[in-house]
Amino acid sequence: xxxxxxxxxxxxxxxxxxxxxxxxxxxxxxxxxxxxxxxxxxxxxxxxxxxxxxxxxxxxxxxxxxxxxxxxxxxxxxxxxxxxxxxxxxxxxxxxxxxxxxxxxxxxxxxxxxxxxxxxxxxxxxxxxxxxxxxxxxxxxxxxxxxxxxxxxx
Amino acid sequence: xxxxxxxxxxxxxxxxxxxxxxxxxxxxxxxxxxxxxxxxxxxxxxxxxxxxxxxxxxxxxxxxxxxxx
Numbered sequence: 001x002x003x004x005x006x007x008x009x010x011x012x013x014x015x016x017x018x019x020x021x022x023x024x025x026x027x028x029x030x031x032x033x034x035x036x037x038x039x040x041x042x043x044x045x046x047x048x049x050x051x052x053x054x055x056x057x058x059x060x061x062x063x064x065x066x067x068x069x070x071x072x073x074x075x076x077x078x079x080x081x082x083x084x085x086x087x088x089x090x091x092x093x094x095x096x097x098x099x100x101x102x103x104x105x106x107x108x109x110x111x112x113x114x115x116x117x118x119x120x121x122x123x124x125x126x127x128x129x130x131x132x133x134x135x136x137x138x139x140x141x142x143x144x145x146x147x148x149x150x151x152x153x154x
Numbered sequence: 155x156x157x158x159x160x161x162x163x164x165x166x167x168x169x170x171x172x173x174x175x176x177x178x179x180x181x182x183x184x185x186x187x188x189x190x191x192x193x194x195x196x197x198x199x200x201x202x203x204x205x206x207x208x209x210x211x212x213x214x215x216x217x218x219x220x221x222x223x
Contacts, residue, residue: 036200042203049171049182050203069170076169094179096207121164 001009002115004031005042005106007123008066009148013136014071019081020136020141023071023088026129027152029063031056032104041066044103045129047096056119060150092131103153109154117152125153155201159214176208199223 006029014021018058028044042050049068053059074087107125109115136143156163157170157176163176171182198221203213205222216222 019206038199040199040203047207048180050200051184051197066171066182066184069184073168073170073173073182091180097209098206 002033002151003102003109003138004033004115004117004120005103005125005153006031006120006150007125007127007148007153008150009066011145011147012024012068012071014026014075014079016075016078016084016085019084019086020139021075021081021084021116022132022134022136024130024147025067025092026127026148027092027131028055028129029057030098030099030106030148033042042096042099044096044099046070046092046094047099048094054062072090081135088133107153110152120150122150122154123148127153155203155209155215155217158215158218160208160210174204174208177211180207181185 005025005140009026009028011022011024014023025046027046030042030044032040032042033056034040037054038052039056040050040052040065041055041059048072049066051059070091071088074091075084078084078087090105108117160176161198163174166173167185172185174181174183183200183204201219202222
């Protein structure tokens, strides 16, 4: 089984009852190729969810959708923006500790040159992780931005 | 498995995910329209990762669900 330590950056606009929020995450995930057509991506920060696919691209897309689904669940569950912010921060800080240890080991493999990819950009493994939840008071087009997507932590 | 190995766990179905809480951790299992609930292989992979994230005793989980081995 090959493990890839990933960094990802997503930016989303989420609607709740009476508020609109922008959520920007810089997170970590662990991709594991368990079989030629069985790829898993497991959240490290945020932890608490995983997704699979028949290819790396499909597993990453499924991971992205799962992340969004959890944000939607949090938004559906709360009465106001403050509660949404707390819920998203709690989700982000629920670190998957066992996966975090495997993530560190996988970074060591990348640095030693034993794991590599030609389908992902590389970013430094010590890139800061963060979650930002901001209430959108006055939506403007200049707030639109693509996330960083996924990269190999090196 | 949860009854035997994760005393005090709670399960709550939300709109998109089943939230399983144990100790200070929460795992979000897929449910619903994409059919993953009915796909044994995907379900098993999800359960393996849930056991890991929730830090459930792996030996107990494997005893209750031998497919996890």
